[in-house]
Amino acid sequence: MERLMSSSISSKTHFKSSIFVPPIAHFEPKRVGFRQTWLSKAPVRCSLMGSGSADVGEASVVKKMESNDGIGALSTASDSYSALKIKEWEVERFQDEIASCQGIRIRRRPPTGPPSHYVGPFEFRLQNEGNTPRNILEEIVWNKDKELRERKPLYMLKKSLENAPPTRDFVGALRASYARTGLPALIAEVKKASPSRGVLRENFNPVEIAQAYEKGGAACLSVLTDEKYFQGSFENLEAIRNAGIKCPLLCKEFVIDAWQIYYARVKGADAILLIAAILPDLDIKYMIKICKMFGLAALVEVHDERELDRVLGIDGIELIGINNRNLETFEVDISNIKKLLEGDRGEMIRQKDIIVVGESGLFNPNDVSYVQEAGVRAVLVGESLVKQNDPGQGIASLFGKDISL
Incomplete structure (x- = not known):
């Protein structure tokens, strides 16, 4: 050094x-x-x-x-x-x-x-x-770095923050839903496409999908904002917020720079995704401080034991997402959650009262029960819901019962 x-x-x-x-x-x-x-x-x-x-x-x-x-x-x-x-x-x-x-x-x-x-x-x-990128995640990150070089200066975003809508309590909404239903709180994802599955819904209207999710009992919503690989946008996030949706909103973005957090807040986000696979510990700590300054929740996503150990060593973590999908290969293994929550790691999470969010590979009530028994108190689900003719009814199918109010 x-x-x-x-x-x-x-x-x-x-x-x-x-x-x-x-x-x-x-x-x-x-x-x-x-x-x-x-x-x-x-x-x-x-x-x-x-x-x-x-x-x-x-x-x-x-x-x-x-x-x-x-x-x-x-x-x-x-x-x-x-x-x-x-x-x-x-x-x-x-x-x-x-x-x-x-x-x-x-x-x-x-x-x-x-x-x-x-x-x-x-x-x-x-x-x-x-x-040459070594995998799809690296390709996405490189493209994101290129995008950021063409964005507005940070000082211009800071001025726009004055007109940003107030933040809603993302973590509180998850806790309230879990207490009400006894089932993992649902973060329903507004998602048009993915690199592994292609277009998931042709007649894609983000506001209508968000409204159906809210009516179906979702505690919070996740909105994909990456344009090139997921056909999402920050405009979708803004449109959903402006439509009067009461569910707190997670900005689902590949964050590599604090600029993106500022921009998400300007567009109405209540929470932000931070992926441990692409962010060193110091960046995660720094970005969590920015989130707290804005009243944003930070969902820190991990996939393996090493990433989970890193995140558990960082103060101020309230939400940990365990992704069953390997973002380097996009392969899914639903047993990944159970493996990571066994033993001392699971005990530490319980002691810190961290909410674990299960991500990817969840399609039916058996899948939801499996991850709940492993220690999950919330789930983030996109593909199995957005592909349904009625995404709201898809929520009832996912949980095996109506969880709406």
Whole structure:
């Protein structure tokens, strides 16, 4: 880590000594363009225009650049930009290493070689694993990273938050439904398509489906917002909220950046999905804090033991979704929930009073009973409901009884 964060950076002319990079504790996230990078709050030691080493801040560097003739300033600006791109690349590699150490196999973006001026360790200069996604989840994440580079700046979203509708109690709605029916609370999903099943419903009207779910007894709703792979949208989320649906709404998105949480809140979400398979622990902690700041619930999704252990080590978790579907292969195994909730993990969840949400592969009353016996207090169901002519009646078929009020 020390070598990675403090490798020296050379330039052709004006940067005659290496740029000093402070310890990682001195870094804070800043937005450059539409992506997050790390810029130092501590002074930067550099040599500009042959003046020798000095501790200078950002303003001093700018002032020094402005004091020279146009050509010199442009050259220094170019060198500064190269140095920044190199540092961004190094930090991205550092973040990838952290994710890998936590068992995260999904790469955040296509791997690339270093910038042209990079003169760090030789093995880093050679590294380039190719730009082909290894599975469907990685492909979705890479596409999401590309989408985010084209979005509005965060400061514009912050202004829009003033007009966002108030949040509803997502967790409270699940607890109330479970207490009322004695059955797992239903999070019914508004979902048109999926990468594994294709289009699930041709005559897709998100508002009508949401209304049918609410009438059928759903405690909360989940709305797919990914456009490319699930044919969803944030406009669907907004339309459902504006239609007067009383059920709290979960934004079902592949979240990789805090920007998406802000946007979901603007569009009327009451809860947000965070997927442990694509988010390092620090990102999950950071995003949970943002959710709490907005009054949003965070449903943290896991698939295997390692992901569950990571999430159980994070404070402030109220909802854990256990997905029976492996998002790398899209294969489904309903026994996955039972396996993860056995032994010490299940006991820890009960002690912390965490609501476990069963996800994927649930089609009939036997499936619901199976996961309830394993320790589930809520279920998230989409495909088996949305394919029904009457999605509301599909809820009664799923539970084997009418659970509406």
